[in-house]
Amino acid sequence: MRKERAAPVTDLPVLLPVRSPCVPVLSLRAWHGLVLAAAVLMFAPAAGAQAGSEELSIIGVIIKWMPLLLTGFGFNLLISVLAMALGTIVGLGLGLLQLSEFRWLSRCAWALTQFFRNAPWLVLLFFAMYLIPYEFRIGEVTIPFPDWVKAVIGFALPVMANVAEIVRGAVQSISSGQWEAADSLAFTRRQTLWMIILPQCVKRMLPPWMNLYSLVTMATVLASVVGINEMLTLTAQVHNAEGGRTDLLAPLYAFALLCFFIYCYPINLWTVRLERRFNVKS
Amino acid sequence: MAAWTPDQPMVRLRDVHKSFGQSEVLKGISFEVMKGEVICIIGPSGSGKSTLIRSINALVPINSGSITVEGQEVNDPAVDKLALRRKVGMVFQQYNLFPHRTALQNIMMAPIHVLKQDRSEVEARARALIRKVRLEGKEDTYPGELSGGQQQRVAIARSLAMRPDLMLFDEVTAALDPETVKEVLVTIRELAREGMTCILVTHEMGFAREIANRIYFTDQGVIVEHGSPQEILDHPREARTKAFLEQVL
Numbered sequence: 248m249r250k251e252r253a254a255p256v257t258d259l260p261v262l263l264p265v266r267s268p269c270v271p272v273l274s275l276r277a278w279h280g281l282v283l284a285a286a287v288l289m290f291a292p293a294a295g296a297q298a299g300s301e302e303l304s305i306i307g308v309i310i311k312w313m314p315l316l317l318t319g320f321g322f323n324l325l326i327s328v329l330a331m332a333l334g335t336i337v338g339l340g341l342g343l344l345q346l347s348e349f350r351w352l353s354r355c356a357w358a359l360t361q362f363f364r365n366a367p368w369l370v371l372l373f374f375a376m377y378l379i380p381y382e383f384r385i386g387e388v389t390i391p392f393p394d395w396v397k398a399v400i401g402f403a404l405p406v407m408a409n410v411a412e413i414v415r416g417a418v419q420s421i422s423s424g425q426w427e428a429a430d431s432l433a434f435t436r437r438q439t440l441w442m443i444i445l446p447q448c449v450k451r452m453l454p455p456w457m458n459l460y461s462l463v464t465m466a467t468v469l470a471s472v473v474g475i476n477e478m479l480t481l482t483a484q485v486h487n488a489e490g491g492r493t494d495l496l497a498p499l500y501a502f503a504l505l506c507f508f509i510y511c512y513p514i515n516l517w518t519v520r521l522e523r524r525f526n527v528k529s
Numbered sequence: 530m531a532a533w534t535p536d537q538p539m540v541r542l543r544d545v546h547k548s549f550g551q552s553e554v555l556k557g558i559s560f561e562v563m564k565g566e567v568i569c570i571i572g573p574s575g576s577g578k579s580t581l582i583r584s585i586n587a588l589v590p591i592n593s594g595s596i597t598v599e600g601q602e603v604n605d606p607a608v609d610k611l612a613l614r615r616k617v618g619m620v621f622q623q624y625n626l627f628p629h630r631t632a633l634q635n636i637m638m639a640p641i642h643v644l645k646q647d648r649s650e651v652e653a654r655a656r657a658l659i660r661k662v663r664l665e666g667k668e669d670t671y672p673g674e675l676s677g678g679q680q681q682r683v684a685i686a687r688s689l690a691m692r693p694d695l696m697l698f699d700e701v702t703a704a705l706d707p708e709t710v711k712e713v714l715v716t717i718r719e720l721a722r723e724g725m726t727c728i729l730v731t732h733e734m735g736f737a738r739e740i741a742n743r744i745y746f747t748d749q750g751v752i753v754e755h756g757s758p759q760e761i762l763d764h765p766r767e768a769r770t771k772a773f774l775e776q777v778l
Contacts, residue, residue: 427588428625428684432639432691433614442642446629 274516289437303489305498312485319478322395326477329399334406334463335456341407342414348436356411363408369469375401376473398470406463413455417448450525455501457518461511468503478503533600533629539564539695539726540585545594547580554580555591556750564694567727569737571761572747574652578730581747582699585728588618599694608631618688622681622700626672632683633659633668636690641673644691651690658686662716682716687721696720698729734778746770 303311344356363371379397383390421444429439471479482503489495533539538561546653547555554577562568570578585596587603587610596603598613626635636655640646659668662682663724672680681701687695698717702710714736721727721740731737737744738758745755746765762778765771 422623422625424621424623424625425627427583428621428627430588430620431586431614431617431619432641432687433611434639435611438642442638443627446626 274519275512305495308485308489308495309498312488314382316478316481316485316502317506319476319481320440320503321474323464323467323470323477323507324510326395326399326402326467326470326475327460330402330406330467331460331463334403335410338407338410339405339414341411342418343440345411345415346418346440360408360411360415363404364412366405368402368405368466369472371404372398372401372469372473375404394473395470396474398467398473402463402466402470406459409459410456413452413459414448417451420451421447422427454518454522454525457514457521461514461518464511464514465507469509478506480512535564537600538562538597539566539599540728541595541597542585543595545581545584545591545596547577547589547591555584555749557594558747558750558752559594560745560752560755562695562726562728564726565724566742567721567740568729569741569744569758570728570730570747571732571734571737571744571773572753577746577750579699582619582697582728582730585695585697586614586619588619611643615691616694617697618686618691618693618695620681620684620688620695620701624672624677624684625626625683626680626687628648628672631669631671632675633666634686635672635683639665639687640690655686655690658743659683661684661689661719663712666674675703676709678712681705681709681713685713685716685720695726695728698727698731700730700732702731702733732777734774735760750771758766 341356341360345353346361347353347356375397376394379392379400381392383392420439425443425447426439429443434443467477468479468527470477471483474480480501485498486492486495540562542561543559545555545558546553558577558581560568570581572578580589584591584670585598585603587608591604594604598617601613602608603613620621626632630638633655636658637648637651640651640654641648656668659665659696662685664679664682664686667675667679667683672683675683677778685701701717703712710733714733717729718736718740725738729737729741741758743755744758744761746761746767746769748754748769753769754761754765761770762774765774
């Protein structure tokens with residue numbers, strides 16, 4: 248792939264390769280977590296002291312409702328995983344259609360991708376919630392479409408468009424020499440795509456795909472707007488159940504924030520690590 | 530059309546024209562190659578050599594003229610390009626090995642999936658080809674871990690695995706270190722000696738002199754002159770050929 252030529256030894260001025268400026272890599276360390284925990288602990292008793300005697304402390308409230316809140320969080324994760332799976336499968340097809348030799352097919356796929364990629368996720372969610380019927384009837388069989396399934400479809404739409412774009416970009420980033428070599432060996436276009444091009448794309452697609460997943464996970468709280476019992480909806484309900492105490496507002500939502508952070512941050516760390524590894528290798 | 534017989538030219542170009550947008554790269558190229566001949570195409574960069582050689586296996590469609598390989602018209606839209614390419618092997622300047630497959634797998638892929646040949650038979654042939662290009666022990670190595678010269682020899686073996694009638698070499702040593710050029714040339718020389726029909730685009734004048742039956746000098750999309758290596762390299766008639774040779778020799 249590259250030329251292995253030794254650097255010429257010369258005392259003449261030489262043009263050195265341009266080196267990108269060194270950007271420090273920032274990441275969280277263990278002590279960051281300790282600082283965070285300390286801040287919460289210092290804040291909690293102070294807030295608790297203001298409350299009346301028969302009321303639970305803030306920590307107490309969170310512990311009491313934690314099973315319910317975590318169930319809600321689990322529901323967020325379920326929606327995100329299903330939306331990602333559905334969106335990836337359809338998006339892969341849409342991305343490949345964009346590369347089709349049939350011009351009208353690739354144009355349609357391109358238009359569809361652009362439409363869903365440039366629409367606000369919340370609008371797409373509303374779109375899915377109100378346009379998809381609550382059940383489908385095929386002959387005698389009735390397939391129910393509960394709200395959460397519609398939400399999955401709503402989130403799968405932007406995922407699909409973004410995956411399509413990731414696929415198209417990765418395929419086009421493979422050097423044309425690979426296509427030429429495959430052509431000259433009489434591979435069909437389909438064989439070339441599946442056996443030669445796509446296997447090389449997987450590595451390149453993985454980091455942006457994981458990035459997209461973490462975005463989807465964080466976006467699932469939008470489902471609270473349409474009344475799905477996910478974490479944010481439940482947090483609001485817990486707050487109501489505790490009498491709408493104002494001192495509970497910040498800690499309850501901070502707990503939701505923390506859950507998402509603990510889940511998404513490692514994904515992002517891993518993504519960055521993969522990106523760095525693939526950059527070095529190829 | 531009458532079936533092709535080996536006493537007719539294996540490759541025949543007639544007045545081939547090709548433009549990319551406004552710029553015309555091939556302005557009426559004609560030549561013939563008989564079975565077993567080795568033809569070298571030389572000329573300055575940008576003279577259309579790569580386009581010319583790519584047009585022979587239909588990697589580059591031409592605008593007008595005719596190219597036949599074993600009597601089959603390449604430029605005919607109805608032609609079975611895959612059938613054509615099974616007969617014509619091609620080796621590139623940038624090797625273009627498949628980086629996700631080992632050397633052996635690179636060689637085996639096309640015979641198995643394109644020619645649908647038996648895997649064990651293909652594997653035996655691939656291992657023999659690895660030995661032929663002197664890369665024993667590198668069967669399970671990925672292209673990224675091979676030197677340029679080694680990659681290029683795998684690329685030659687990959688083409689040969691299809692058992693082509695004709696081999697096209699597009700500046701195959703241009704990206705190599707001087708010390709690995711030789712090992713690739715040795716491989717090509719062996720092929721030529723075995724009677725493989727070869728068309729080479731090359732900058733290696735010494736090599737062209739040694740193996741070519743005929744040399745074509747191209748400049749600005751036309752063949753300026755052609756003849757035996759002695760005629761072209763030692764006694765060029767055209768001023769453009771003389772000027773070019775003075776620069777490279």
